[in-house]
Amino acid sequence: MNRQPRQSISLDVNGTTASFTIDDPTIPLLYALRDDLGLHGPRFGCGLGQCGACTVLLDGSAIRSCVFPAVNAVGHRVVTLEGLGTPEKPHPLQQAFIDEQAVQCGYCINGMIMQAAALISSNKNPTYEQIKQALAYNLCRCGTHLRIVRAVRRACCGA
Amino acid sequence: MNAISLPPSLSRREILKIGGLIVGFALPMRLTTAGNTTDTAAADIPKVLAPDRVEGFLAIDRHGNVTVFSGKVDLGTGVRTAMTQIAAEELDVPMAHVNVIQGDTLLTPDQGPTYGSLSIQNGGVQIRLAAATARRALLRKAAQRLNVDEHELTVDAGVVKPRHGDASVRYGELIGGGTLALGLDQDAPLKDPNSYAVVGRSQPRLDIPDKVTGRFTYMQDFRVEGMVHGRVVRPPAIGATLLSVDPDSVSHVPGLIKVVRRKDFLAVVARTEWGAISAARQLKARWSDWQGLPDEDRIWDYVRATKIVRDDVTSNRGNVEAALAAADRRLSSTYDFAIHTHGSIGPSCAVAAFEGGKLTCWSASQATHNLRQQLALMFGMSDADVRAIYLDGSGCYGRNGHEDAAADAALLARDVDRPVRVQWMRADEHGWDPKGPPTLIDMQAALDASGNVSAWYSQFYGPDGVAGKVKLVAAELAGMPHETAMSPGGIIAGTAVPYTFTNVKTLAHRLVTTPLRPSWIRSPGRMQSGFANEAFLDEIAVAANTDPFELRRRYLADDARAIAVLERLAQFAHWQKRSIERKAGGSTATGRGMAFIKYENNRTYVGMVATVDVVRATGVIAAKHFAVVQDSGQIINPDGVKNQIEGNVVQTVSRTLIERVRFDRSRVTSVDWQTYPILTFPDAPEIEMELIDRPHEKPWGVGEPSAAIVSAAISNAVFDAVGIRLRSVPFTPDKVLAALKT
Numbered sequence: 001m002n003r004q005p006r007q008s009i010s011l012d013v014n015g016t017t018a019s020f021t022i023d024d025p026t027i028p029l030l031y032a033l034r035d036d037l038g039l040h041g042p043r044f045g046c047g048l049g050q051c052g053a054c055t056v057l058l059d060g061s062a063i064r065s066c067v068f069p070a071v072n073a074v075g076h077r078v079v080t081l082e083g084l085g086t087p088e089k090p091h092p093l094q095q096a097f098i099d100e101q102a103v104q105c106g107y108c109i110n111g112m113i114m115q116a117a118a119l120i121s122s123n124k125n126p127t128y129e130q131i132k133q134a135l136a137y138n139l140c141r142c143g144t145h146l147r148i149v150r151a152v153r154r155a156c157c158g159a
Numbered sequence: 160m161n162a163i164s165l166p167p168s169l170s171r172r173e174i175l176k177i178g179g180l181i182v183g184f185a186l187p188m189r190l191t192t193a194g195n196t197t198d199t200a201a202a203d204i205p206k207v208l209a210p211d212r213v214e215g216f217l218a219i220d221r222h223g224n225v226t227v228f229s230g231k232v233d234l235g236t237g238v239r240t241a242m243t244q245i246a247a248e249e250l251d252v253p254m255a256h257v258n259v260i261q262g263d264t265l266l267t268p269d270q271g272p273t274y275g276s277l278s279i280q281n282g283g284v285q286i287r288l289a290a291a292t293a294r295r296a297l298l299r300k301a302a303q304r305l306n307v308d309e310h311e312l313t314v315d316a317g318v319v320k321p322r323h324g325d326a327s328v329r330y331g332e333l334i335g336g337g338t339l340a341l342g343l344d345q346d347a348p349l350k351d352p353n354s355y356a357v358v359g360r361s362q363p364r365l366d367i368p369d370k371v372t373g374r375f376t377y378m379q380d381f382r383v384e385g386m387v388h389g390r391v392v393r394p395p396a397i398g399a400t401l402l403s404v405d406p407d408s409v410s411h412v413p414g415l416i417k418v419v420r421r422k423d424f425l426a427v428v429a430r431t432e433w434g435a436i437s438a439a440r441q442l443k444a445r446w447s448d449w450q451g452l453p454d455e456d457r458i459w460d461y462v463r464a465t466k467i468v469r470d471d472v473t474s475n476r477g478n479v480e481a482a483l484a485a486a487d488r489r490l491s492s493t494y495d496f497a498i499h500t501h502g503s504i505g506p507s508c509a510v511a512a513f514e515g516g517k518l519t520c521w522s523a524s525q526a527t528h529n530l531r532q533q534l535a536l537m538f539g540m541s542d543a544d545v546r547a548i549y550l551d552g553s554g555c556y557g558r559n560g561h562e563d564a565a566a567d568a569a570l571l572a573r574d575v576d577r578p579v580r581v582q583w584m585r586a587d588e589h590g591w592d593p594k595g596p597p598t599l600i601d602m603q604a605a606l607d608a609s610g611n612v613s614a615w616y617s618q619f620y621g622p623d624g625v626a627g628k629v630k631l632v633a634a635e636l637a638g639m640p641h642e643t644a645m646s647p648g649g650i651i652a653g654t655a656v657p658y659t660f661t662n663v664k665t666l667a668h669r670l671v672t673t674p675l676r677p678s679w680i681r682s683p684g685r686m687q688s689g690f691a692n693e694a695f696l697d698e699i700a701v702a703a704n705t706d707p708f709e710l711r712r713r714y715l716a717d718d719a720r721a722i723a724v725l726e727r728l729a730q731f732a733h734w735q736k737r738s739i740e741r742k743a744g745g746s747t748a749t750g751r752g753m754a755f756i757k758y759e760n761n762r763t764y765v766g767m768v769a770t771v772d773v774v775r776a777t778g779v780i781a782a783k784h785f786a787v788v789q790d791s792g793q794i795i796n797p798d799g800v801k802n803q804i805e806g807n808v809v810q811t812v813s814r815t816l817i818e819r820v821r822f823d824r825s826r827v828t829s830v831d832w833q834t835y836p837i838l839t840f841p842d843a844p845e846i847e848m849e850l851i852d853r854p855h856e857k858p859w860g861v862g863e864p865s866a867a868i869v870s871a872a873i874s875n876a877v878f879d880a881v882g883i884r885l886r887s888v889p890f891t892p893d894k895v896l897a898a899l900k901t
Contacts, residue, residue, distance in 0.1 A: 023431070024437065028433070039373060044506070045553075046831060048831055050831060051504055087372050090368070090372060094371045097367070098363065098367050101802060103235075103366075104235040105551070106235065106370035107377065107554060108504045109371055132840040135839075139832060141502050141504050141556075143813075144806060145843035146805055146809070
């Protein structure tokens, strides 16, 4: 096999343009975000699109960045957990997760918040059941499910 | 648009700033006492590690900032926040002035691994005593300084002043630039819990704002300068030997640095993470055949046939054999509990660096002090030349793969002579983390003519060994020195029961081997025993036509706290005495079951009532609701305790209804979330709970006890719903349907 040519790509991540070089066109977006851009929000959980820890928003839709080629994100808006808010100025979902203390280890929480952000953009007032269905393919091992659902509901509809 | 600013990677020669403390990084490590930038007296001193010294656990700088050095670590349980509360409370300083450094072998005392629901019960209590000792010493200094009686002094936010008068002095002034060189005083006066302002109240977890915004640095996020990426290539069969490897098969991979082989240990190292993943996937290697695992379909025959190396009698009262022989009625049942994996959402990860003949390893290990010893053994180094540093990882429920990833990273770092990060892939974690071993329990009991339990006899079958050090995969594959004994954890600690039956014998048959490398997973052995004990007691209650609460109260009459939990639970759950009549008809049947535990017979009490639905046609069980009452003594952070109970219940519902490690004769075959599914949101139960706070009692563990009886509560509820006894975890639909047909 031939060596892959290095190529420079530019991504719109959290409202800013990030340019970096890749040496393999199949590199998933997750590794570009984490290793080239140094972001911590999207997390490696399975690399198979099964657990949701790597979820980011692509033009507002939740995608699994561990199986989504970085080059396919060119020309689209990528938003990560960092792009929603900061500890000083959290997004309402992030604030709701703080208010509900909806974290144990927190490793899966990126996926929960990003998936919920996608849900809320299309459904401003989801029921508990709709939230559970929306998060049905996001895995949590610590058993924080009840708090997570309450947090999403709080973000939409108040305490 | 602005360019994204890259977070700086940590230079190996720079300093690692943790909280208010600056800790030198390059080995040999030195601790500076500089509290912050205005503190110039940054004298290099070796950190005291003795667990009988105040300065082992605490440092207070001249500004009054407190650093707690905790050997116990926060595995996602909130321990960091709870330790902060304890120190802040006992010293009377704001929580914001307290930083906690965890699990760094150069800085923190060895308080034992973070397991067994002991972080607060043991670790927190030590830190409390250190704080109380420090407080008394500071008050004595203040009394001299202010020329008043020590007992006239009060402390508010680290400022000491007499009850009357304007004079005051700050902790920081009393310390100056010095240290608190004090022995831990077992008689140091502890604050009266009635005066607590911080402990006993729900305090928001300190780590959550960073964790929900991507600012937190998990182990998996940690980087050091010059670091490269490793991926392991495990044998396709557990005991296979590596016959040959073809490095040319990956020479085209961009950024490849090296294919590393040492005996059966195989790995790749690349400049980029994706390069390492690509190379690991494409590397061609030939392995020998190996089929040393037993037939999964006959696992219980295998366990029963495994050689017993020792019998541990965990309780023995009266004469069980005679009582069984003389009994009017005898009951016997066998319970089994499948092999489980930890299933941390983030696979194990570590970074290791060799420099000047010394090894530094960053790991999410629950036992960095043990890990240091294991790495030293593996590489033939002295413990002093290895430093293991804890960083929070993905949730850890026992000894998972973190230590193994650390050994992988260290082996590669030595080989390529630069810092290496090893991130396990999903299949590495599911396939190679050590497992909760298969457990079989034979139960026997006798009832006398009055329906009293005249004999209780249990025989537990589990692997030999204790909670020692689980052998490192890399050391074994590479043929380097490693432990040989099995370490399944303290799996027999839950075999004895708190009930005052006249004749009791509980016996653990310790097995010479078990199919997959064992370790402890949340409530190890106690979950299996809790299942068998509490489900079997429900069988007895039905046979004796006695309400299960009433039966338990009868044999716990001398234990007021147990009785209190049972009474609160019956009330809280609106328990109605069980009708022994089977409920007729209906495609979905609803039932309720209760279970109780006094954890290890000497601490935390939990009772719970589960409500389940059973769909008769499909055999599917839905765990709908749990009512839980717990007495864990003094509560440090009520919301933290509730979070742990919720996690215990939800995780154990998953383990009970769904989970089972699958394997063929060569390997684990459940290597992702499709082949090892866990509970998802639509199936999570509702949970309500009541905590009995006893602020004047000792604080007991909460991270495990409630998990230990979830399986029994569900089994008992299923019996209530449809009249079948589920004695084999997981309670999968095929088992339910088979039981319904008989």
